[in-house]
Amino acid sequence: MAWVSRDLEAGERIVGAETLRGGITAEMRRLTIGSRDGGTRHLVLRTFVDPYYVERAEDLLHREADALTLLATTDVMAPALIAADPAAAHCEYPSLLMTHLEGRPVLDDEGLATRVPLLARQLVAIHALRPVEQPRDYAALTTADTVVVPEGADAQVWAAAIDVIRAPAPPYEGRFLHRDFQPGNVLFDMGSSVPTGTRISGVVDWAAASWGPADLDVAHCATNLALLHGPVWGQRFTEAYEKAGGALAATADERLYWLVRDALASSEEVSSVAQAWRDAGRTDLTTQAVEERLDAYVTDLMDARG
Structure with missing residues (x-):
């Protein structure tokens, strides 16, 4: 004090x-x-x-x-x-x-289709920043040997996903990253001056700000949306980011690398993330429910790869 x-x-x-x-x-x-x-x-x-x-x-x-x-x-x-x-x-x-910024994070399913394009445009704006002094490079947060495969998951699918991140990281053009951009760190104006949840009033938690590929920030938000609202929302966020003018990796395999890397990183903290979301009001998101969504999301990513 x-x-x-x-x-x-x-x-x-x-x-x-x-x-x-x-x-x-x-x-x-x-x-x-x-x-x-x-x-x-x-x-x-x-x-x-x-x-x-x-x-x-x-x-x-x-x-x-x-x-x-x-x-x-x-x-x-x-x-x-x-x-x-x-x-x-x-x-x-x-x-x-x-x-202190006005507003609050919104983690509910209601209104998500309206919020996703706003999240995407906000992330594009962050990636457009060009700091005079470049922050340190991003940290990967996971390795092929530390991934935690959910109980009941298809071992073959997860083994294939783990093999994806055994490869060296693809080349990328560096961008200023938030590094934990996801609905829990975005505040929405919930006042009477605008329709509920239709204006972002701030972005918080910049402790992991770093330099790296835009794909990594996009992948992180996509993973969080998939776990909060269902796997389809991960893909929809990626599409919304591009629609908002964001540029992702040139090839499908390069994009897959970053999407899979972040999804697998989340496997190591499912319990703590689920608890934080329950504390914030999403009492339906038990650890098991989040693990099942993560498994479904990883499976969808690998299925799309063919």
Whole structure:
């Protein structure tokens, strides 16, 4: 609280805090800041407390701080950086303080056909950014030897999918990546000024911002949509991205590589992702249900390959 207070305006103080649910890597709190004249505003405090992420927090928070600094000069709607303590020099845990954006993630099936083109256009806009200083290269997040095959899945199909990512990564033209662009990190304006869920009010969680192929960001969002709403929505997002002007890998095999790589990476965190989605209100998404959708999605990708 003392660290946050250093960056408040004169006469302001913290008058409340609310935990924001749905995150996996960090604890998120919305702080209510009161002023002498009785007005209030909100800030968001991001804190890494899990030992696994605390070890990686310095890199992640430096990345996020750099990304938010870059985004402040663009049209991409993102929080504004206020302060960062990546090494926990002042706080109990590594932390980052930023402005609060209105809106909320929408994970429901209703209205999805309207949101998917908005998500695609937003991602195209992110990939169009050309930072003066290129961020570090993307991390692959999985290997052929760490994939977790769901119980009851077709072993032959999954073995073929794993073989796809044993090959070297295809050549690509680098783009600025969010690296965790998916419905849980996109806020929609739910106010009365626009029809519900028809305007994106912000994109959050830039801790993994990096440089790499646009296909990887597209694949990640496609996987999340497939697990949240059914396998067909993964393909529809890829199509929506291209329709919005996004450029993907030149060949079908190159595109498949990135789609399969991200889908297989999700196999290692099905339980934690499913829990986060249930915490956010999707109580139907049990670990088994998400595993079944993942299996169906991987099967669809491999079937399309022929």
